[in-house]
Amino acid sequence: MTAEASQAGPQEDSAADGERPLRIALLTYKGNPFCGGQGVYVRHLSRELARLGHRVEVIGSQPYPVLDEGYPGISLTELPSLDLYRSPDPFRTPKRDEYRDWIDALEVATMWTGGFPEPLTFSLRARRHLRARRGEFDIVHDNQTLGYGLLGDVGAPLVTTIHHPITVDRQLELDAAENWRQRMSKRRWYAFTQMQKRVARRLPSILTVSGTSRQEIIDHLGVRDDRIHVVHIGADTDQFSPDPAVPQVPGRIVTTSSADVPLKGLVFLVEALAKVRTEHPEAHLIVVGKRPTEGPVAQAVERYGLEGAVDFVKGITDAELVDLVRSAEVACVPSLYEGFSLPAAEAMATGTPLVATTGGAIPEVAGRDGETCLAVPPGDPDALATALSRLLADPELRARLGRAGRERVLARFTWSRAAEGTVQRYREAMTGSAAKPLVSSAAKPLAGSAADTLTGSAAKLPGRSAASQEVDPTTPTSDTGVYPESRATC
Numbered sequence: 307m308t309a310e311a312s313q314a315g316p317q318e319d320s321a322a323d324g325e326r327p328l329r330i331a332l333l334t335y336k337g338n339p340f341c342g343g344q345g346v347y348v349r350h351l352s353r354e355l356a357r358l359g360h361r362v363e364v365i366g367s368q369p370y371p372v373l374d375e376g377y378p379g380i381s382l383t384e385l386p387s388l389d390l391y392r393s394p395d396p397f398r399t400p401k402r403d404e405y406r407d408w409i410d411a412l413e414v415a416t417m418w419t420g421g422f423p424e425p426l427t428f429s430l431r432a433r434r435h436l437r438a439r440r441g442e443f444d445i446v447h448d449n450q451t452l453g454y455g456l457l458g459d460v461g462a463p464l465v466t467t468i469h470h471p472i473t474v475d476r477q478l479e480l481d482a483a484e485n486w487r488q489r490m491s492k493r494r495w496y497a498f499t500q501m502q503k504r505v506a507r508r509l510p511s512i513l514t515v516s517g518t519s520r521q522e523i524i525d526h527l528g529v530r531d532d533r534i535h536v537v538h539i540g541a542d543t544d545q546f547s548p549d550p551a552v553p554q555v556p557g558r559i560v561t562t563s564s565a566d567v568p569l570k571g572l573v574f575l576v577e578a579l580a581k582v583r584t585e586h587p588e589a590h591l592i593v594v595g596k597r598p599t600e601g602p603v604a605q606a607v608e609r610y611g612l613e614g615a616v617d618f619v620k621g622i623t624d625a626e627l628v629d630l631v632r633s634a635e636v637a638c639v640p641s642l643y644e645g646f647s648l649p650a651a652e653a654m655a656t657g658t659p660l661v662a663t664t665g666g667a668i669p670e671v672a673g674r675d676g677e678t679c680l681a682v683p684p685g686d687p688d689a690l691a692t693a694l695s696r697l698l699a700d701p702e703l704r705a706r707l708g709r710a711g712r713e714r715v716l717a718r719f720t721w722s723r724a725a726e727g728t729v730q731r732y733r734e735a736m737t738g739s740a741a742k743p744l745v746s747s748a749a750k751p752l753a754g755s756a757a758d759t760l761t762g763s764a765a766k767l768p769g770r771s772a773a774s775q776e777v778d779p780t781t782p783t784s785d786t787g788v789y790p791e792s793r794a795t796c
Contacts, residue, residue, distance in 0.1 A: 327359045412426070
């Protein structure tokens with residue numbers, strides 16, 4: 307969609323908070339909601355901001371965001387990359403006529419050396435785009451790009467969302483590496499986290515989605531605590547809702563796993579399922595995500611003889627996803643860590659009883675063990691199996707936890723509340739110190755890090771391939787309100 311299209315739609319005299327409607331640039335370098343939580347965040351937040359009377363222009367790269375239709379205040383501007391990780395040819399080398407400028411060359415050079423370039427290269431393209439359109443936006447909202455290009459003047463005050471530090475993902479991947487080659491590869495792939503640390507420390511206004519993530523940002527990224535504000539996200543409670551007309555399938559367990567990475571803990575759930583089936587032979591698992599053809603999950607399915615008891619579904623519609631969750635007797639979040647956990651909130655919103663680990667911010671969403679969910683330690687298949695078997699055997703417990711879970715989500719975790727809290731932070735940024743440029747010049751950090759990545763051999767272009775505050779965990783903080791990256795493509 308063109309920039310002119312972003313001007314379309316009637317403008318109200320005032321927004322829902324009684325103030326002037328805002329013109330918002332919402333940046334997302336990876337915005338497809340079927341590829342992970344960052345895309346879900348952009349889709350639902352943009353819709354609710356439009357409902358409040360604001361104009362939201364989502365500026366994104368491939369895989370492009372999917373936005374809700376029927377809202378004149380929302381538009382999409384495509385800011386294309388070289389799309390180096392697309393299916394069916396990830397880690398591809400572009401043809402000569404695909405290169406447009408030095409940023410494209412930098413993107414390919416970083417991939418050739420085993421790094422992940424998209425946060426940096428998207429930020430550079432976004433800065434160029436925003437500067438060319440100076441005066442068109444009241445606020446720029448970055449969705450965890452944290453690239454050098456967003457330092458300095460981007461034409462409007464900047465607010466940044468950090469769902470959780472990707473350094474957490476990096477450490478879990480390194481811990482799971484089987485040899486020095488894998489560790490070296492993962493260190494190179496996650497090299498962009500050093501940039502994100504440097505950028506995060508220089509940002510004046512950061513939003514995050516949970517108290518746990520807030521503390522992780524302080525501990526891992528070194529950001530001052532007075533710059534970080536919690537705005538909880540949540541479920542689309544109109545869509546994710548109970549429906550007695552949808553029959554429950556006996557023994558069905560549902561989970562969401564966008565990639566076969568250690569963070570998601572899926573391998574522990576597969577092992578737990580094998581134990582559960584000794585007491586409940588009808589128990590089976592539906593995974594919303596891509597079926598892995600190799601790796602720990604595929605190996606576990608084969609090892610435990612679960613080929614007919616574990617199914618993967620991908621590319622389903624929102625309505626199909628909701629009905630799938632409704633049809634389950636139990637929903638499960640087995641993650642070792644989550645910065646929030648949308649799957650937990652969405653399952654609870656449907657009234658489906660939840661088994662969840664206590665990894666990261668999950669208890670902050672799911673609540674207390676025995677009250678709104680059954681909680682187990684992360685990485686413990688025996689505890690998972692015990693909790694799943696308990697729920698499968700007790701319909702009264704399932705009904706009680708399902709009702710309590712939905713009540714918790716309605717009271718605390720909705721997208722309308724998230725949008726209201728976000729707008730409050732926008733207005734504070736516009737009137738406070740965030741309205742000033744972050745640094746006098748972005749040239750110094752860029753020259754010191756990004757430009758150094760572009761090696762002399764990269765200038766030759768085509769011909770190479772890639773190597774590849776302590777808080778109550780169940781209580782929101784006083785603030786109002788990929789999500790990890792992986793090598794998986796969508």
